[in-house]
Amino acid sequence: MDATFWHQKWQSSQIGFHLPEINPLLTRYWQQVCQSSRAPVFVPLCGKSVDMSYLASLGHNVIGCELSQLAVEQFFQEQQLPFHMAEMTTGLRCYQAESISLYQGDMFILDSDKTAMCSLFYDRAALIAWPEQMRQRYVRKLMEMVPAGARGLLITLDYPQDSLQGPPFAVSDAWLQQHLCDGFEITQLSCDDVLAANPRFVKRQVPWLTESAYLLVRR
Ligand SMILES: C[S@@+](CC[C@H](N)C(=O)[O-])C[C@H]1O[C@@H](n2cnc3c(N)ncnc32)[C@H](O)[C@@H]1O
Numbered sequence: 001m002d003a004t005f006w007h008q009k010w011q012s013s014q015i016g017f018h019l020p021e022i023n024p025l026l027t028r029y030w031q032q033v034c035q036s037s038r039a040p041v042f043v044p045l046c047g048k049s050v051d052m053s054y055l056a057s058l059g060h061n062v063i064g065c066e067l068s069q070l071a072v073e074q075f076f077q078e079q080q081l082p083f084h085m086a087e088m089t090t091g092l093r094c095y096q097a098e099s100i101s102l103y104q105g106d107m108f109i110l111d112s113d114k115t116a117m118c119s120l121f122y123d124r125a126a127l128i129a130w131p132e133q134m135r136q137r138y139v140r141k142l143m144e145m146v147p148a149g150a151r152g153l154l155i156t157l158d159y160p161q162d163s164l165q166g167p168p169f170a171v172s173d174a175w176l177q178q179h180l181c182d183g184f185e186i187t188q189l190s191c192d193d194v195l196a197a198n199p200r201f202v203k204r205q206v207p208w209l210t211e212s213a214y215l216l217v218r219r
Pocket residue numbers: 003006007017018019044045046047048049065066067068071105106107108124125126129167
């Protein structure tokens with residue numbers, strides 16, 4: 001999954017991952033994750049997710065990172081938030097509006113001091129956007145970006161990987177336990193059968209599909 005892949009997806013509006021409504025797992029579990037804290041929330045690979053507006057409505061400052069300029073500009077237009085934009089020396093741009101700041105560019109070159117205050121984070125369709133060989137690099141970067149004690153909500157999908165080409169890629173509970181346990185305490189909050197609600201998977205005759213929510217706490 002290189003940058004060109006994602007730029008093409010945004011340019012051709014092939015963004016089936018984008019949900020028009022707030023993610024129900026976010027509304028179900030956020031209180032348990034944030035424990036009434038109003039700390040800033042880091043949202044890696046944020047797309048134009050409306051979940052960011054929900055988090056801002058709860059009183060959080062939101063700091064997102066997204067590769068696509070189209071996605072970032074669509075977010076502010078659709079949310080009717082006037083923004084100002086600053087070029088950064090590192091090759092990213094920072095779009096800012098009220099309590100939402102989005103860094104547009106490659107997350108791997110975003111300095112960790114930009115998110116060091118984020119003792120909360122939200123990963124929906126970020127970890128599962130990476131194929132297996134790039135996923136560990138993403139996990140290491142996420143570990144760098146959030147401070148010790150940071151609490152996050154992670155939403156994953158799992159299915160037999162050989163039955164469909166990602167993204168989204170399948171991430172099993174076993175993979176998480178193996179590759180995240182050094183950096184995070186992991187608590188599974190739910191695991192639901194979501195096959196019927198995902199026509200793309202049904203059409204490809206994927207035999208099963210589960211969606212899980214996890215509470216992660218940075219060690
Ligand atoms: C599957 S989408 C998920 C978007 C969002 N989290 C959501 O739930 O709608 C993955 C997003 O990651 C962005 N992306 C891919 N590689 C990236 C990178 N290296 N740095 C920042 N964003 C990236 C893509 O442009 C895409 O919008």
